[in-house]
Amino acid sequence: MFKFIQQYADKIENIEVYPIISMLIFFIFFIGLLYLVFKMDKKRVQLLSNIPLDASDEPNNQSI
Amino acid sequence: MQVEKFYYDNRIVKNFAFATILWGVVGMIVGLYAALQLVFPQLNVTQYGSFGRLRPLHTNAVIFAFVGNGIFMGVYYSLQRLLKARMYSDVLSKIHFWGWQLIIVAAAITLPLGLTNGAEYAELIWPIDLAITIIWVVFGWNMFATIIKRREKHLYVAIWFYIATLVTVAVLHIVRSVELPYSWVHSYSWYAGVQDALVQWWYGHNAVAFFLTTPYLGLMYYFMPKAANRPVYSYRLSIIHFWTLIFLYIWAGPHHLLYTALPNWAQSLGIVFSIMLIFPSWGGMINGLLTLRGAWDRVRDDVVLKFMVVAVTAYGMATFEGPMLSLKNVSAIAHYTDWIVAHVHVGALGWNGMLTFGILYWLIPRIFNVPLYSKKLAANHFWLGTLGIIFYAVPLYWAGFTQSSMWKNFTESGQLKYAFLETVTYLKPFYAMRSLGGALYLTGALLMVYNIYKTVKAGKLVADEAAEAAPLQKVEPAHTGEHWHRKIERKPVQMMVLALVVILIGGAIEIIPTFLVKSNVPTISSVKPYTPLELQGRDIYVREGCYTCHSQMIRPFRSETERYGEYSKAGEFVYDHPFQWGSKRTGPDLAREGAGNLKKSDGWHFRHFREPTSISEGSIMPAYDFMLTQELDTSSTPAKINAMRTLGVPYDEGFELLANGHLLEQANGIVNNLKTDSIRISPTKEVIALIAYVQRMGTDITRQKN
Secondary structure, eight states, X not given: OHHHHHTXXXXXXXXXXXXXXHHHHHHHHHHHHHHHHHXXXXXXXXXXXXXXXXXXXXSSOOOO | OOOEEEEEEOXXXXXXXHHHHHHHHHHHHHHHHHHHHTTOGGGOOTGGGSHHHXXXXXXXXXXXXXXXXXXXXXXXXXXXXXXXXXXSOHHHHHHHHHHHHHHHHHHHHHTTTTOOOSSTTOOSOHHHHHHHXXXXXXXXXXHHHHHHTOSOSSOOHHHXXXXXXXXXXXXXXXXXXXXXXXXXXXXXXXXXXXXXXXXXXXXXXXXXXXXXXXXXXXXXXXXXHHHHTSOOSOHHHHHHHHHHHHHHHTTOXXXXXXXXXXXXXXXXXXXXXXXXXXXXXXXXXXXXXXXXXXXXXXHHHOHHHHXXXXXXXXXXXXXXXXXXXXXXXXXXXXXXXXXXXXXXXXXXXXXXXXXXXHHHHHHHHHHTXXXXXXXXXXXXXXXXXXXXHHHHHHHHHHHHHHHHHHHTOBOTTSOBSSOHHHHHHXXXXXXXXXXXXXXXXXXXXXXXXXXXXXXXXXXXXXXXXXXXXXXXXXXXOOOTTOOHHHHHHHOHHHHHHHHHXXXXXXXXXXXXXXXXXXXXXXXXXXOOOOOHHHHHHHHHHHHTTGGGTOOXXXXXXXXXXXXXXXXXXXXXXXXXXXXXXXXXXXXXXXTTTTSGGGOOOHHHHHHHHHOHHHHSTTOOOOOOGGGGTSBOOGGGHHHHHHHHHHTTOOOOTTHHHHHHHHHHHHHHHHHHHHXXXXXXXXXXBHHHHHHHHHHHTTHHHHHHHO
């Protein structure tokens, strides 16, 4: 992959850092996200995932 | 705490539901007709009904009218319930509804009239672009105001998907629609050539991502748990799904431009991020399917769940195929062929279509307070739909792979084995089978129309559905060490800003360097602006939607350079507003149509436009005989030259006044050429301009060689 990019390296200064920067941004973002998500409190997770199933918003409980 | 009584607005949900049904059927009928035109070209009746104008009508109808109204139906239903609040303003809801329908009607009128920007999925002309912006703001305003007055503290994951959709579609639409109007209905794209291509596919791919995918994922996260009556499999996974999906999607656009004149570094970025996309996409699919854990037995009897299972499975298939297609070696085979058409239809028919149907069958009986008229009809719809997808996709996969192999086939002596036309006539049976698939799918949809009509007639709309909930406490006790996401979940504005930042990173890193760095588009000194006649011809090319079937981008493969001439360079397109690289070769590439071995006489083109089959037997190109009688509108020439100059095309000051003189001179030259072929025609007919443009294509490079 870097071979393709290097063809342009002499035309755009330091172009090879672009994909590296992008990967780093994503990687850090992703690791941070994983860490924070798995730190979430189990009870909260349960509460949140049950929001759509709150029976009060279905007064006419039809099943088809 | 005092419980408040309030009412959900079901009327707006009903309106959008009926609109999605109506436009869905219209979009499918136009699609089926366009598919049949590829089998029976005589179905191209009049200029208003030719394939090049109907295909944009089909894609716009399905994306913005069918899926668009489907999104709004689902959002207006689920948002109110997830927030325990009626929509903020009934007036805004109504403006949103009627505004969107007016936009659709305007599109349905302007596209057959040939009023187009010439960019796929962004064809609508600038006044409609403006209207879309206004209506989108109305939608956003209504949504955010509802979120702010909500009674539920937390924002469920579906709402994040809606917020990301709102903000990203706004950014995409604005950046793609930067154009310079030169009349009340015409404009030129602000960008040219390679830049226009990058913006286009950054937009185009993310229209798939943020119009066809993220809002529907929001709907999946609401309606699937509802229909299965159990919470989503993993809420944690849904958070990861959301953030990684919106982060990665925005980078993936350049995979539409592999092996083109787009700088390689941008292509590579597109590939890497497209491959990574498989993970969040499959995370989402697995999350959807596993929501049915322990309820799989119900899928046998519950038609709503059946539709949803097929929808989520189709999502999984399409999002596996997408990353595979972004590999350069796979793209080399699949690009420009019907494989891509099959791929997008697995998404549109499978994911969007089936999920919409599932939601409709679940929702209509509820808001009309009546059981569904016929479960059996719905089950038949399910089977017709599923079979329709298979009958649609399989022949086109086969056709795409076969045609690509034929294009790349050489004889032992090193000649191309097949003429382009041979590969087209070979595909006709596949096109016929595909039409059958489309017809099955449409039949299923018509069954649904009947079924829902009967259901609605038997019931009565619960326009205002009573509900009650405690109001949100205004002052939140701030406790330290609160989880970060807990904070964001409660703060929709911060959520929106964060989503905006995430999507802007990808867009900015891709687009800005291409614009700033001159060396991204090496200039070629022999590339000159179009003559006034060629410019007029090019605008006819755009008007007729020639780009829906012809590419103007020769990839650096021997099989292409042998067939079409030297591969395309970025510098050749610097005056192309808009770019016309195309994405599909139903007909051959035209980038060098006026140069080298491909050059034909003016008389050849004249006869070919009048009746393609008289020159190329078995051709499926529509006849453009109306251009032989239709007068070229030369009054627009000065405005066009001025607009182009503003965009940076180096026409001399004052040239706009001389332009029509040049135009007539060049036209007379073509008329004289045609005379030698015993064709007599006035120089101001449209066909003359189109011939001038076609004869110009690819000649810049040849000039350089000489």
